[in-house]
Amino acid sequence: xxxxxxxxxxxxxxxxxxxxxxxxxxxxxxxxxxxxxxxxxxxxxxxxxxxxxxxxxxxxxxxxxxxxxxxxxxxxxxxxxxxxxxxxxxxxxxxxxxxxxxxxxxxxxxxxxxxxxxxxxxxxxxxxxxxxxxxxxxxxxxxxxxxxxxxxxxxxxxxxxxxxxxxxxxxxxxxxxxxxxxxxxxxxxxxxxxxxxxxxxxxxxxxxxxxxxxxxxxxxxxxxxxxxxxxxxxxxxxxxxxxxxxxxxxxxxxxxxxxxxxx
Amino acid sequence: xxxxxxxxxxxxxxxxxxxxxxxxxxxxxxxxxxxxxxxxxxxxxxxxxxxxxxxxxxxxxxxxxxxxxxxxxxxxxxxxxxxxxxxxxxxxxxxxxxxxxxxxxxxxxxxxxxxxxxxxxxxxxxxxxxxxxxxxxxxxxxxxxxxxxxxxxxxxxxxxxxxxxxxxxxxxxxxxxxxxxxxxxxxxxxxxxxxxxxxxxxxxxxxxxxxxxxxxxxxxxxxxxxxxxxxxxxxxxxxxxxxxxxxxxxxxxxxxxxxxxxxxxxxxxxxxxxxxxxxxxxxxxxxxxxxxxxxxxxxxxxxxxxxxxxxxxxxxxxxxxxxxxxxxxxxxxxxxxxxxxxxxxxxxxxxxxxxxxxxxxxxxxxxxxxxxxxxxxxxxxxxxxxxxxxxxxxxxxxxxxxxxxxxxxxxxxxxxxxxxxxxxxxxxxxxxxxxxxxxxxxxxxxxxxxxxxxxxxxxxxxxxxxxxxxxxxxxxxxxxxxxxxxxxxxxxxxxxxxxxxxxxxxxxxxxxxxxxxxxxxxxxxxxxxxxxxxxxxxxxxxxxxxxxxxxxxxxx
Ligand code: HEM
Ligand SMILES: [Cu+2]
Ligand SMILES: [Cu+2]
Numbered sequence: 001x002x003x004x005x006x007x008x009x010x011x012x013x014x015x016x017x018x019x020x021x022x023x024x025x026x027x028x029x030x031x032x033x034x035x036x037x038x039x040x041x042x043x044x045x046x047x048x049x050x051x052x053x054x055x056x057x058x059x060x061x062x063x064x065x066x067x068x069x070x071x072x073x074x075x076x077x078x079x080x081x082x083x084x085x086x087x088x089x090x091x092x093x094x095x096x097x098x099x100x101x102x103x104x105x106x107x108x109x110x111x112x113x114x115x116x117x118x119x120x121x122x123x124x125x126x127x128x129x130x131x132x133x134x135x136x137x138x139x140x141x142x143x144x145x146x147x148x149x150x151x152x153x154x155x156x157x158x159x160x161x162x163x164x165x166x167x168x169x170x171x172x173x174x175x176x177x178x179x180x181x182x183x184x185x186x187x188x189x190x191x192x193x194x195x196x197x198x199x200x201x202x203x204x205x206x207x208x209x210x211x212x213x214x215x216x217x218x219x220x221x222x223x224x225x226x227x228x229x230x231x232x233x234x235x236x237x238x239x240x241x242x243x244x245x246x247x248x249x250x251x252x253x254x255x256x257x258x259x260x261x262x263x
Numbered sequence: 264x265x266x267x268x269x270x271x272x273x274x275x276x277x278x279x280x281x282x283x284x285x286x287x288x289x290x291x292x293x294x295x296x297x298x299x300x301x302x303x304x305x306x307x308x309x310x311x312x313x314x315x316x317x318x319x320x321x322x323x324x325x326x327x328x329x330x331x332x333x334x335x336x337x338x339x340x341x342x343x344x345x346x347x348x349x350x351x352x353x354x355x356x357x358x359x360x361x362x363x364x365x366x367x368x369x370x371x372x373x374x375x376x377x378x379x380x381x382x383x384x385x386x387x388x389x390x391x392x393x394x395x396x397x398x399x400x401x402x403x404x405x406x407x408x409x410x411x412x413x414x415x416x417x418x419x420x421x422x423x424x425x426x427x428x429x430x431x432x433x434x435x436x437x438x439x440x441x442x443x444x445x446x447x448x449x450x451x452x453x454x455x456x457x458x459x460x461x462x463x464x465x466x467x468x469x470x471x472x473x474x475x476x477x478x479x480x481x482x483x484x485x486x487x488x489x490x491x492x493x494x495x496x497x498x499x500x501x502x503x504x505x506x507x508x509x510x511x512x513x514x515x516x517x518x519x520x521x522x523x524x525x526x527x528x529x530x531x532x533x534x535x536x537x538x539x540x541x542x543x544x545x546x547x548x549x550x551x552x553x554x555x556x557x558x559x560x561x562x563x564x565x566x567x568x569x570x571x572x573x574x575x576x577x578x579x580x581x582x583x584x585x586x587x588x589x590x591x592x593x594x595x596x597x598x599x600x601x602x603x604x605x606x607x608x609x610x611x612x613x614x615x616x617x618x619x620x621x622x623x624x625x626x627x628x629x630x631x632x633x634x635x636x637x638x639x640x641x642x643x644x645x646x647x648x649x650x651x652x653x654x655x656x657x658x659x660x661x662x663x664x665x666x667x668x669x670x671x672x673x674x675x676x677x678x679x680x681x682x683x684x685x686x687x688x689x690x691x692x693x694x695x696x697x698x699x700x701x702x703x704x705x706x707x708x709x710x711x712x713x714x715x716x717x718x719x720x721x722x723x724x725x726x727x728x729x730x731x732x733x734x735x736x737x738x739x740x741x742x743x744x745x746x747x748x749x750x751x752x753x754x755x756x757x758x759x760x761x762x763x764x765x766x767x768x769x770x771x772x773x774x775x776x777x778x779x780x781x782x783x784x785x786x787x788x789x790x791x792x793x794x795x796x797x798x799x800x801x802x803x804x805x806x807x808x809x810x811x812x813x814x815x816x817x818x819x
Contacts, residue, residue, distance in 0.1 A: 018713045024641075031641055039632040046599065046628045050621050053606035057542070058613050067544035067609035069798030076604065077551050077597070084596030088589045088635065095585070095639035102641055104578060188414040189508060191573060191648060195714035198645040202573050205413060206502030207509065209575045222723070226648040226716040228407050229414060231333035234719030 003045055011037025021217040021242060022197035024102040029198075031098045038087060103212065145212065146173070150183040152190035152203040155232040157223060164256030171223060171240040173215050174248035181211040191226035194240055200226055215242040290385065292377035293781055297384050298363030299679060302672075304384075305355035308391055312346035313741065315339050320703075320737040323730050328720040336720040337405035338398060338422070344408030345426065348526070349433040350391045352664050356529035357475075358384065358440055360671055361468050363679075364536075365444060367772035367779075368462045370453035370788040375446035383439035390432035397425040407718060409519070412489060412500035412511050420493050427486045427493075434479045437525075441475035444468050453790055459553070462770050462794040463546060466553050467532025470560040474521040474528075477564065482518035485511060509574055516567035524563045526660055527627075528556060530667035531598060534620050537674045538602060540768040541617045542609030545795040548601040555594035562591045572643045581640045588638035595631055599624060615689030619670030622697050626662025630655055633708070648718075651711025657704045669696070669747070676751070677765050681777040682758030688750040695743035703736025770794045 011033050020029055057067070148171070149160040159168045173179055183192060185205040192211065193200040196219075201211040225236035243251070286296050287303070318339050322330040331339070362380065366373055374380045397403045404426035406415040415423050448461070448469050489511065491497040498504025500511040539546045546552065568576055568584040576584075602624055611617060633655040637643050646652060669692070676684050706729045711717075715726050722730070764773040771791045775784045793799070 016709055016712050028641060028645060031639070035636045035639070035642065039636065043629055043632055046603070047625055049603050050606065050624055053603060053609075054611060054613060054617075054621060057606060057609050057611050059610045063610060065543070065610065066798040067542055069545055069796075070547065070604075070608065071545045071795070072548040072550070073604075077548050077601070080600035081551075081593065081597055083600075084593045088592050091635065091639065092586055092589050095641055096582070098639075099582075099641045104581070104641065188417060189411060193648075193716065195645070195712075200573050200644050200647055202575060204502075204508060204575060206505075206507070207575060222714060224714060224716055228337070228411070228718040230418070231337060231405075233337075234328065234333070234716075234721040 003041055003048065006044060007037050007041030010040045018195050019217070019219075020196060020198065021215055021219060021221060022194075022199065023214040023216050025196065025198045025216070027098055027101050031095060034094060035091065038091065042087070145178040145180045147180050147182060150181050150192060150203065151186060152183065152192070152225070153186040154188065154230050155225070155236040157190075157192070157225075157236075157238045161252065161255070164252055166255045168255060170238060172248060172251050173240060173242050174245045175218050175242055176214065176216055177245075178212065178214045182208060183211065184208045188229050189227045190229050190236065193224045193226040194221055195224070196221040197240075202227055215240075218242050218244060290381050292373070292381055294362045294366050294374045294377070294380065295779065295783075297374075297380055298359050298361070300384050301354050301359035301362060301387075304388060304391075305351050305359060308346050308350035310744070311395065312343050312351055313744070315343040315346070317737065317741055319343060320734040322720055323722075324727075324734045326722050326724040326727050326730075331720075333720050334402070334405055337407075337718070338403040340718055341404045341407055341426070342395065342398065345394065345404075345430065346391070347660070348408060348522070349430060350387065350394075352526045352660060352668075353433075353437060353522070354387055355668055356526060356533070356664055357437070357444075357468070357471060358387075360464070360533060360675075361440065361444055361529065363675070364462075364464060364772060365447055365468060366451070367783060368465050368770065368794075369448055369451050370456055370771060370790065371447060371451035372782045372784075372788070374443050375451055376443050379439050380443050383436045383443070386432045386436040386439075390429040390436070393425055393432075394429040397422050401425065409515060410486075410489065411515075412492065412506070412508050413502060415489060416492050416501050423493060424490055427490045431483055431486055434483050437475050438479050441472035441479070444472040445476070448472075453788060455790055456792065459550070460792045460794070463535035463549070463552055463556075464529070464532035466556050467528045467535070470556045471525050471528045474525055474560055474563060478518045478521040481514055482522075485514040485518070509571070512571050512574055513568065516570045517564075520567040520570065521563050523656075523659065524559060526664050528559065530623070530664045531556070533667050533671045534602065534623060536770060537616050537620050537670055538605050539795045539797060540674070540766050540770075541612045541614060542606055543611075543797045544605055544609040545797055545799075546601070547604035547607075548597075549795070551597055552601055555597045558594040559591060562587060562594070566591060566638075569638050569643070572640050573647050585638055585640050589635055592631060592635050599628060599631075614673070614686055615684070615693055616670045616673040618690060618693040619666050619673065619696075622693065623663055623666040623670065626658050626666060626700070630658030630662060633658065646711050648716055649711035650707040650715045650717055653717050654704050654707035654711065657707075661704070662700060666696075669693075672751070674766070675772075676754070677761030678772055678777050678779070680755055680758070681761050682754050682756075683761050683765060684754045684758060685750050688746045692743055692747045692750065695739055695746070699736050699739025699741075699743055701736070703733050703740060706733050706736075769796055 014036070016036070017029055017032060020026055147162055149162065151158040151160065156169065157171070159171045160166070161168065181192065181201075183201065183203040184207075185203045187205060189205065190203040191200055192203055197213055197215065199211060199213055201209050203209060219242055221240050221242070223238040223240050225233060229236060286293070287300055291297060291300070318331065319336070322328070322336055328336065362374065394403070401421035402419055404410065404415070404422045405418050406423065410423070410426065448465050452461075488497075488499040492499050492501050492506065496504070498506040500506045500508055502508055535546055535552065566584055566588040568580055569588045572581055572584075633651070637646065637652065637655060673684060673689055676682075710726055710729055713726070715722050761777050763776050766773070769791065771789055771794075772779070774789045774791070
């Protein structure tokens with residue numbers, strides 16, 4: 001009992017995650033809470049069982065002889081086949097539900113075609129695979145997703161905005177607007193990770209990948225390369241700036257001007 | 264090849280083997296000598312791999328890259344992973360204990376193919392030395408133990424090629440070993456010994472060897488293709504030549520997920536031998552344990568893509584591999600409950616062997632729980648390739664396999680040497696290791712969740728404090744090897760005389776002298792059909808190696 005409540009309390013009250021800043025972050029955190037609760041109960045239960053047995057059944061000084069010759073017990077063994085089976089079944093179904101709410105089951109090629117105003121993505125012919133889809137919040141306005149092309153190389157991310165046709169080293173995104181990142185690598189495998197978005201997608205040479213999401217909180221968050229890509233892998237970082245619609249438009253315009261006047 | 268115990272010819276050959284300590288550096292055909300060769304050789308590599316880990320943890324005490332150059336850091340990281348997996352855990356849980364114990368357990372006088380066995384061992388030292396010397400000559404490989412292309416194709420070629428050759432040799436050694444174990448267990452068993460009467464470690468080794476034989480060749484083929492890409496500029500995995508980098512990942516993990524079971528199934532087997540002896544109780548649920556092992560073997564072959572959830576795998580594949588992976592928790596869970604049931608109601612000696620085994624249970628349960636979490640795609644897309652994964656697999660391979668190796672050394676050292684280890688030092692060793700280990704790896708879960716990727720030499724300064732705690736844990740772990748080393752060296756000369764069977768165990772390796780004679784038993788091999796008959800088999804029967812008359816001795 002105490003174990004159950006202890007697990008529940010820990011699951012509900014201990015926060016191990018960073019700030020959540022995308023539409024699927026709260027869904028993720030919900031899953032995390034459930035997993036942490038179940039995990040804590042199982043782990044503490046096992047620790048208690050082991051430690052209790054070691055103390056209760058330890059050999060006292062001078063004691064001889066053997067323990068009881070119990071070789072098995074069918075109903076007990078059925079019980080503890082059932083415990084992990086039920087837990088795993090529950091966790092599996094629950095995480096499937098979470099995955100669906102995050103939009104993971106939507107066909108990504110469909111998104112890709114929608115958004116493929118950009119030539120080289122048309123040539124992907126069905127080899128465009130992707131990360132998790134956009135979350136439920138984004139589903140209604142799919143067509144409104146902002147397309148951005150991400151190029152990863154040793155050791156930087158470049159963000160190309162088709163709208164203004166310019167390249168930025170920082171990713172700027174408007175709040176509450178779905179985004180589609182269309183990513184490809186120039187050299188080795190990298191990975192695009194924003195811990196605050198709870199999202200990660202490898203950026204692969206020769207195989208474009210897609211990542212859909214919706215940022216929901218303004219702020220500056222780190223973009224981290226998560227796949228070993230060479231000596232400066234640890235330094236391969238950038239920043240995503242989530243801002244209000246107006247600031248975003250201003251930023252977009254100012255950059256568009258600069259890049260056209262430079263030409 | 265001749266079967267060892269079927270020809271007198273092989274006996275003659277054994278007589279020609281060197282004796283004394285010389286035999287341990289010779290091409291000995293004695294399975295016990297080979298087993299100890301594996302053990303000592305593996306332990307030396309463990310010390311080297313541990314020193315590399317120390318270097319990594321020193322680098323990570325500060326958020327900037329200041330202890331060694333960045334490319335050297337990646338070399339150290341690659342060497343650490345490769346050494347720990349291919350030169351320490353795999354050879355020791357399989358080669359060392361397998362060679363030493365399996366012939367005893369099946370009632371044979373040696374392995375099925377003694378020469379192949381010696382060859383398998385002697386592939387290891389040159390492969391290991393080559394791998395390590397590559398650091399000094401050309402610079403070692405720097406693309407991680409996974410060697411993902413195109414990084415492994417574009418980074419300096421010499422080190423990568425040497426890495427491939429060493430891993431191929433080690434894989435070959437492992438396959439030879441696997442074939443030998445399968446043949447020994449199935450073909451050299453005493454005629455009246457049924458499969459379902461074998462000690463659990465035999466089943467674990469049978470399952471593991473099946474995995475080795477099925478999956479290692481795939482790794483070998485993959486690495487050969489990779490080496491073609493590097494030296495001959497073929498385009499199997501090179502995207503700039505039309506190759507596909509994802510195919511490499513599928514092939515690599517088709518071996519390397521089973522490889523994690525190659526590291527842990529034998530450990531499961533060893534724990535199943537150790538606990539009943541010191542709890543004085545039969546192993547609980549023998550039959551379900553056997554079926555669990557086989558279920559793990561089968562499931563273990565179809566879960567590899569859970570390492571590739573962010574590699575652009577299509578949704579159906581993500582789902583399939585989530586489900587398959589989660590279900591491995593069922594047979595695994597059964598085994599853990601059965602071990603606890605073995606403890607329950609026993610008369611447990613709280614010695615070092617038991618402590619390390621119970622430490623293993625606790626650590627592994629945590630690693631298994633994070634494993635099931637990682638198997639869930641939506642969870643994994645956040646923490647994949649972060650320190651959370653580093654924590655997960657160290658809980659499994661260190662908290663699991665390495666704890667079991669220590670437990671096994673405490674348990675079988677009297678048999679290996681004829682002398683007892685010092686218990687106080689042993690418990691001290693356990694305490695330091697357990698605290699150090701948890702201090703080192705538990706905080707890494709948090710690091711991963713909060714944004715620290717793995718395989719980096721520099722990181723967000725906000726993580727510095729937690730990294731320092733982790734490094735402190737690593738320091739404790741390093742210190743904890745000192746009492747152990749002292750203990751095994753000092754006790755070899757000064758330990759109390761063990762006698763044949765200091766633990767009053769029932770399995771056949773204890774029914775002979777310590778250390779055992781060349782042919783394992785002076786007379787006929789005993790037929791042990793109840794290796795776990797504690798509480799039913801009379802203690803006196805242990806003196807004579809004919810434990811075939813269960814008497815009425817009750818268990819009070
Ligand atoms: C309950 C059983 C287990 C489950 C469900 C499980 C699940 C997983 C998953 C899903 C990953 C991939 C995480 C990622 O990279 O995002 C992983 C990684 C890993 N697991 Fe486990 N695991 C289990 C047991 C084991 C065992 C028994 C071992 C070894 C003895 C092991 C060793 C590893 C290693 C070495 C990695 C990291 C490989 C790498 O990327 O270098 N795991 N595990
Ligand atoms: Cu990178
Ligand atoms: Cu795996």
